[in-house]
Amino acid sequence: MTSAPQTARAIARRELTTAIVGRARQQLAEVGPAQLSVRQIARDLGMASSAVYRYFPSRDELLTELLVVIYHELADRLELADAAVDPDDRSARWRTLAHTFRAWSTAAPHEFALLYGSPVPGYAAPRQTVGPASRVTGVLIALAAAVDAAGVVPTTALPAGAHETLSDFRTAAGVDLSDEVVLRTVTAWGGLLGAVTLELFGHLHRAVTDFDAHFDLVIGRLDPTG
Structure with a gap:
């Protein structure tokens, strides 16, 4: 069954929306999300x-569109990279995820800052950004599920109440992971975000001379796969 042809109005709307979002991404790199201006x-x-406001009635709606678009693009990149690795080589999957994430971040630090930096004053991301954001972490969750299924992670004693503390993560992930794997996964994700943040925002200046080698050491230590 063939789909109905698009009307000229629908095509024009799609093209104009793409142009607005594209210019918004350029402006994001120039002035940051807080100064994003529809006008x-x-x-x-x-x-x-008035013509642009018909598509995006406010700065916040434009920020939301940027988040959705950029999260999906990042997720596409991570999923494609993960699919190219032997699924049974869990450590290689972690390294690939980490390096792919860092490569994206260093190529577009302003977009990394929008997704994972300081909140934009006066803006609260709506629920429609949750799905796209979950696609990004979903790559790591899939790896965590593979690690748990393989049974290769040694169990360590956790404090009383740890199971309940980690239950929200299991609910959000939609996978009944063991406490040890949950904790390793959360630690790895936090460490990856922290390592990239330190590098991008200049906090390793004079402390690190070879950023590639340093990153390899960090993600090796953070490896949640066993």
């Missing part, structure tokens, strides 16, 4: 502000 984007595109 300035309209001027840059040679449009009346």
